[in-house]
Amino acid sequence: MVDEADIHRPDLLTVLRLLAEEAPLESYEELLLRAGQECSAVERLRLEQAVRLAYVIHASQDRRRQREDGLAELVDTARDMTQPHDLGELLHVITRRVKRIVNADLACIGLREDDGSLSLHAPEGATTAVVPGMRLDGGPGHQAIAMGAPLWTADYLRDTGLEHCPHADEFVRAEGIKSLLAVPLIHGDSALGVLFCATRSVRRLTPEEIGLVCSLAALGAVAIERAERLQDARSEVSELELDGFRARTTLARLEQLGDAQSRMMSLLLSGADLDTVAQAAADALDSTLQLRDPAGRVMTATADMPDLDDAAVARTSWDAHARRTSVVHGEGTWVTPVVAGAENLGFVVLRPTTALVGEDQQVLRLVTQTFALQLLLQRGTAVTQAPVHDALFNALLALPSRDGQQARHLEQRLSDIGLDLTGPHVLLAVRPEGGGYGRAIVWASSYADAHAGLKTVQDGCVMLLLPGTDASAIARSVGAELAAVLGHPVTVGAAGPGRDPGDVARLHAEALRCLEALTTLDAAGSTAALGDLGFMGLLLSETHDVSGFIDTTIGPVLDYDRKNATGLTETLEAYFATGASPSKAAETLHVHPNTVSRRLERISALLGSGWQQPDRVLDVQLALRTHRMRSVLRLGAPDAARS
Structure with missing residues (x-):
């Protein structure tokens, strides 16, 4: 049996025993103290040499354990990186691991952007507010990428051999960093970014520590590339799923469109009234709907819209007719023209409960076409290229003054559509001075319909035949209202009153002469009748009144x-x-x-x-x-x- 004294005897065997037991360094120091008391000088010298060798072996064992621990950590990191992480989570996994492997105070990753700068991500151990995506336009990270190799320093701010930049230096000062290691994240021939780790004290990293970080950076680069591809793939899959959903939604809506079209055409062919067709259209669009005539009067409605400004809606309808498409009025209200060829039959005011998508707008166009057909059927006319009222007005302008039979025929046709020219009437020649001719024509159609008159177009001018006795006052009213609609002046020449269909051609000639006189007098943008021109009006008048x-x-x-x-x-x-x-x-x-x-x-x-x-x-x-x-x-x- 081994005596206790033999175990602690200061000799070479005891040194071997302590080395085998991996005893702490304090045990060797105690052994040297006893040797100074119990051993001779020769024995003590040999014992000191043995202890120094033991120290070397002990240090080697520590480095081996560190390498083993680092390799184990590296294996765990590789295993962790194989898990399905998104890019943000993966970056945090890498920085947490590298911080633990080299016992660093701070770790983060700088990803390379398209402009060449580095954006910082996944900071671990930061004491200041590091905003994800903060950019670095230079510094050790860019230098490491340029070298294609790790770059480290024991004291960054004092190292003059490094590339410094204000942003990086400011960040280093704020964090109190001394030692810094920057390793490029290289995948294939491209650098994805830089892996940073740092300590807040001056420290010299060993080659083993730098090698571990480089190995981790290589694994991280592969994982980052894989995560980015997976993220792109997920985005593509999400986009495909969204496209599929949109396609299914569009298909379902198109089926509803077909059903709505069949239903409304069936109602139209069965002789249903406007109220029934309007309700079917409102149900198809999940909306409140009104059908109005060219003058803005409501012909049928599924519900009231008390908040609507009729004058504003009328102005929007002129714009819609000029553009021949639906126009948004205010918030959540649509105005759509109802036309047949060139004829203005009115407009639809629609207020949907939800936003209209492309297919809904197709339904809306179908609704307006259905209303146009129904209005034409009710009126008993066919769609022609020239509107009926314009054709009658043109016939009046071409009427010979002594052709009583043709005059009576025109009177009958006018009477059939509710117009009477046996009473006093005036004729206006209207010329827009700043564009908007199409909108002026649409407005004139609505105005003539609202005032029981006629409208036609000739040589860039809009002609209006309206009931009334005061041509000057009517010209001023028309000029002011149309100028407000167009946003620029209009010139109006007026003549009248006349009291017979045969007077229309004469009034037309006088109104045009009045319009030309205003132009000659450099009074474009004003309104006048012949009576307003004084003696010049007397000369221009055919009757010389x-x-x-x-x-x-x-x-x-x-x-x-x-x-x-x-x-x-x-x-x-x-x-x-x-x-x-x-x-x-x-x-x-x-x-x-x-x-x-x-x-x-x-x-x-x-x-x-x-x-x-x-x-x-x-x-x-x-x-x-x-x-x-x-x-x-x-x-x-x-x-x-x-x-």
């Missing part, structure tokens, strides 16, 4: 003289004959100057305060001379001029 010119210009003064036996007309003549001098006119009339002043005040009250303006004073003088000449020719005596 002298009496109308006199009555329009100085009629109130003549009427006042007849009723009150005054001399306002004579005072006006004297006033102009003396160069517009009240005092000289008083001498000519043999009255006091105050009398002339009072008469001029009365004239201003009758003719308006602007009668002495240059654009009116000439008409007043011409009217006075014409009135005097007519009196002389009729009665043969100048004394009868006041009559």
Whole structure:
């Protein structure tokens, strides 16, 4: 049996025993202390040599254990990387493992972007706010990629042999990093990024530690490439699944479209009314629907829309007709034109409960076509290239003034569609000055329908035949409303009133002459009737309505003289004959100057305060001379001029 004293005897055998037991280094130090007390100098020297050899063996065993532990960690890492991770999880697996393998304080991965910069991901052990995706445009990571080999330093900020950049240095200072290792993640011939690990104290890494990190980086590069491909594959699969879902949805919707088309055509062929067809269309589109005529009046509706602005909806409908397609009005409301050839039959206002997709818009187009067919069937007309109202208007323009039989025939046709030209009517020639001609035509159709009139188009102008007696006022109203719709001025020449279908051709010629006169006078964008042009209007008129010119210009003064036996007309003549001098006119009339002043005040009250303006004073003088000449020719005596 071995004695306890033999076990702790300071000799070479004890050194071997401690080495075999992998005893801690403190045991060797204790053995050397006893040797100093119990052994001779020669024995003590030999024992010290043995202990130094034991230290070497002990260090070798430590390195071997570290390599074994590192290899085991590497195997575990490889096994972990084979698990199905997305790219973000995989990057965290790599950084956690490398931090543990080399006992680092911080680890992260910089992935290479298309512009060559490195974006940081999966930080482990960071003490500052490292935002994923933070970019580094230079530094040791780029240097390692350029070298294609690991790069390490014991003290980064003091190492002048490294490539420094402000972003990287700022990050290193914020984290308190000293030792840094950067290993490129290389897969094939391309570098995917850089694996970083660092400590906050000055440290020299061993070749074994650098080799382990390089091995881990090689495994990581393969895993990252695989994860990126899997991620791309998943994205493609998701996109394919989404495309499949869309295809199935589209197919189902197309089947519904076919059913809706069959149902509405069956209703149409069975003679169903507008209300029934409108309800079927609203059900097919899961919407509230209104059908309105060209004037904006509701013909049928599945429900009220009290929040709709009728004027705004009408403006949107003009845009829809000009573009011949559906137009979004406000939020969640659609306006779609109902047309047959070139004829405006109205429009549909639709408010769906959900957003309209492509197939729903096809249903909406089908609905408008169905309404167009039904309206044509109800009206008993066929679809033609020229609208019915335009054709009638053109026939009126071509009507010979003495053809009573053709005039009666046209009157009957107009009566059949609810129009009467035996009452007073005016004709307008409308010319847009800034584009939007198509929209102006659509608006004119709606306006004519709403006001029981007619519309046609000739040589870039829109012609309107409307009931009324005041051509000037109607021209101003039409010009202001259409200019607001188009967003730019329009020029309107007006003529009338006429009281017979045979007057239409004459009014048409006068309205065009008025329009040309406005252009010649550099008054494009304004409105006027012949009466507004004064003496020029008299010259342009085919009828040369002298009496109308006199009555329009100085009629109130003549009427006042007849009723009150005054001399306002004579005072006006004297006033102009003396160069517009009240005092000289008083001498000519043999009255006091105050009398002339009072008469001029009365004239201003009758003719308006602007009668002495240059654009009116000439008409007043011409009217006075014409009135005097007519009196002389009729009665043969100048004394009868006041009559």
